[in-house]
Amino acid sequence: MTGYLFLAILLFSLTAFYVGRSAGNGFVTANGRNVHSRPIYHGAFAAIWVGVPTLILVLLWLLLEDSVIEQLLVASLPASLTDGASPAQISLIVSEIRNVASGRIFSEPSPEIVAAAERYASWGMIARWAMVVVALCAMALALFLARTRMAPQFRARQAFERTLTIMMVFSATAAILVTLGIVVSLTYESLLFFSMVPPTEFFFGLNWEPQIAIRDDQVAGTGAFGAVPVFTGTLLIASIALLVAVPLGLMSAIYLAEFADARVRGVIKPILEILAGVPTVVYGFFAVLTVAPAVRDAGSLFGIAISPNSALAAGAVMGIMILPFISSLSDDAIQAVPRAMRDGSLAMGATKGETITRVLLPAALPGIVGGILLAASRAIGETMIVVMAAGLTANLTANPLEGVTTVTVQIVTLLIGDTSFDNPKTLSAFALGLVLFVVTLCLNVLALRIVQKYRERYE
Amino acid sequence: MDQMTNTRFDAVTAAPHNHSTHAKVVGQDVNVFYGDKQALFDINLSIGERQVTALIGPSGCGKSTFLRCLNRMNDTIDICRVTGKIELDGGDIYDPSLDVVELRARVGMVFQKPNPFPKSIFENVAYGPRIHGLASGKAELEEIVERSLRKASLWEEVKDRLAESGTGLSGGQQQRLCIARAIAVSPEVILMDEPCSALDPIATAKIEELINELRENYTIIIVTHSMQQAARVSQRTAFFHLGVLVEEGPTDEIFTTPKDQRTMDYVTGRFG
Ligand SMILES: Nc1ncnc2c1ncn2[C@@H]1O[C@H](COP(=O)(O)OP(=O)(O)OP(=O)(O)O)[C@@H](O)[C@H]1O
Numbered sequence A: 001m002t003g004y005l006f007l008a009i010l011l012f013s014l015t016a017f018y019v020g021r022s023a024g025n026g027f028v029t030a031n032g033r034n035v036h037s038r039p040i041y042h043g044a045f046a047a048i049w050v051g052v053p054t055l056i057l058v059l060l061w062l063l064l065e066d067s068v069i070e071q072l073l074v075a076s077l078p079a080s081l082t083d084g085a086s087p088a089q090i091s092l093i094v095s096e097i098r099n100v101a102s103g104r105i106f107s108e109p110s111p112e113i114v115a116a117a118e119r120y121a122s123w124g125m126i127a128r129w130a131m132v133v134v135a136l137c138a139m140a141l142a143l144f145l146a147r148t149r150m151a152p153q154f155r156a157r158q159a160f161e162r163t164l165t166i167m168m169v170f171s172a173t174a175a176i177l178v179t180l181g182i183v184v185s186l187t188y189e190s191l192l193f194f195s196m197v198p199p200t201e202f203f204f205g206l207n208w209e210p211q212i213a214i215r216d217d218q219v220a221g222t223g224a225f226g227a228v229p230v231f232t233g234t235l236l237i238a239s240i241a242l243l244v245a246v247p248l249g250l251m252s253a254i255y256l257a258e259f260a261d262a263r264v265r266g267v268i269k270p271i272l273e274i275l276a277g278v279p280t281v282v283y284g285f286f287a288v289l290t291v292a293p294a295v296r297d298a299g300s301l302f303g304i305a306i307s308p309n310s311a312l313a314a315g316a317v318m319g320i321m322i323l324p325f326i327s328s329l330s331d332d333a334i335q336a337v338p339r340a341m342r343d344g345s346l347a348m349g350a351t352k353g354e355t356i357t358r359v360l361l362p363a364a365l366p367g368i369v370g371g372i373l374l375a376a377s378r379a380i381g382e383t384m385i386v387v388m389a390a391g392l393t394a395n396l397t398a399n400p401l402e403g404v405t406t407v408t409v410q411i412v413t414l415l416i417g418d419t420s421f422d423n424p425k426t427l428s429a430f431a432l433g434l435v436l437f438v439v440t441l442c443l444n445v446l447a448l449r450i451v452q453k454y455r456e457r458y459e
Numbered sequence B: 001m002d003q004m005t006n007t008r009f010d011a012v013t014a015a016p017h018n019h020s021t022h023a024k025v026v027g028q029d030v031n032v033f034y035g036d037k038q039a040l041f042d043i044n045l046s047i048g049e050r051q052v053t054a055l056i057g058p059s060g061c062g063k064s065t066f067l068r069c070l071n072r073m074n075d076t077i078d079i080c081r082v083t084g085k086i087e088l089d090g091g092d093i094y095d096p097s098l099d100v101v102e103l104r105a106r107v108g109m110v111f112q113k114p115n116p117f118p119k120s121i122f123e124n125v126a127y128g129p130r131i132h133g134l135a136s137g138k139a140e141l142e143e144i145v146e147r148s149l150r151k152a153s154l155w156e157e158v159k160d161r162l163a164e165s166g167t168g169l170s171g172g173q174q175q176r177l178c179i180a181r182a183i184a185v186s187p188e189v190i191l192m193d194e195p196c197s198a199l200d201p202i203a204t205a206k207i208e209e210l211i212n213e214l215r216e217n218y219t220i221i222i223v224t225h226s227m228q229q230a231a232r233v234s235q236r237t238a239f240f241h242l243g244v245l246v247e248e249g250p251t252d253e254i255f256t257t258p259k260d261q262r263t264m265d266y267v268t269g270r271f272g
């Protein structure tokens, strides 16, 4: 039914458009040039005012309907059911009522529940029909109001464009609001965490053993929340990834920008960019099944014992993953160096190599650095590859042949299974998340700053 | 026309042209193609040493193309093909055994739009000497930079800010920096493609004065759209039209008594 309602809103808006436009046409025939807006703007104005407010109304209705009905339902339950019940028990009762109402009956329900289920179902119907009626009335009212405002001198174009602007501003702020929401929720939970575990322990402690008992009957350690090994693990893997990706990426960028002819470039560049679209789980497989054994075999060849989960394997594969960021952005940066620079250098008798190393790379450096920073923030935030290939144990080491763990992996493991938000184990995930968020945000801002600065240089 | 005649006489009194001057650059039957499109047709032109030769002609007639043949910058354009023979001091510059790096060290170029590298003023001038290994030490490099900047009449303006970026100079200063950069490797020939077209009259006058001084040591070939400029700075002028070299001769003759009707029309402004 809601689907039909949306269709109705669409049809109504279209009708409003035609009504508005023919009104506009009427003004033009009556007044000639002395009409402010072209008929099409009258139509658009009517359509937008009929469609958008109703749409918002319906969406809000759908959002709130359920909780309102639930409140009514709980209030209408006989006292015998609700007396002394905890909120958890009440929500159990409500979900049982819902099940009964939708025909999913597992055991013989009590008569009170059946009665409540009937009430629930009928209220649902009433709410739906009420919504349809309200929406239709709202549209009719909106069309009427819009039509009465229309006149030869009515500034329909401005009104329409202003509304459009407001909608665009709203869409743009939505993303910002979401970001703010993330920050607020992360900060809130982190503060809870830091009220249980002192920040000094978290930021400087060398021991990370967060597996503590959530319920009283569980057997587990007492817990230690020193995040340093987790940070160093992240750093180690990201560094390995960059060690792999920066030289490879730079060289492929130079090849693409300066040596490859257009045809080769047209083939290689999209393929490189496909690398960025491969799901990270697939990279994880690749790391576990191919790279890690290869690293181990290579190690045993030289008599070095390498653990099956090694930072090296994970970092190398992650390097492949971030390679396209570096190569693509560096390629763009090199290409963006004006042809006059190249010509100037070549005309001085510089070879291609000298031109690249002495003029093009320095000129493109800000763009290249920007690309590397973006890639670094991707590497730090990457989870899947590390979960699969680098292991879960927090290990304070700089040895790439051992297993390490990273911030993201710890967040995943902390939030899998039993969670409870009054417990430092679960909350520590948010503290880690906050650190991660702040670090990647800084990297991104820095990268964008640098890239922007470099754009201005040749504008 | 009156004014032009005056400047012509200035130029002539400044340096009476000398027909017997040694031919520095000689082009024989030069044809240039961009893909299937022919841009230059059988150009035969010989350019005298230590004098200024102006290339004039309507837009798209192939002046830049000819200029870029002389230091083989056309090699950097994939679709460009050059036939015929171009000699520098009697040596074929399209000889496969010739090193283009060496050629470009002998034939410098200044572009239409000033294009200093985004490096310091010092590094811009030191660029050529560095890549060609002309200086054996820091002191010598500094000396080359100073000498080049002096020759380009830029030294006094920038001597206290050599470490600042070359892109921060004014347009005219940038162009003189590019000239300093070109002469830092002591080329024999300097090619200039409309070097003043992005400059105001004062900066233009400075560059023209500079060209007049440089003539003593260098062979200069300059493309220009300004008849007055050609008259002021050059001893000989070549007129191109639709990829053909129509006429070449002493500048004053080209401007006063051209042999070809097309040249006449062009220099008197009847088409352009
Ligand atoms: N890179 C190129 N690719 C294809 N055609 C070109 C290229 N450069 C020049 N041409 C063509 O060659 C012809 C001569 O061009 P050129 O740049 O030498 O003219 P010009 O005399 O320097 O003109 P202007 O005075 O406008 O600079 C023109 O028809 C132009 O379209």
Ligand SMILES: [Mg+2]
Residues within 6 Å of the ligand: B063, B064, B065, B193
């Ligand atoms: Mg040109």
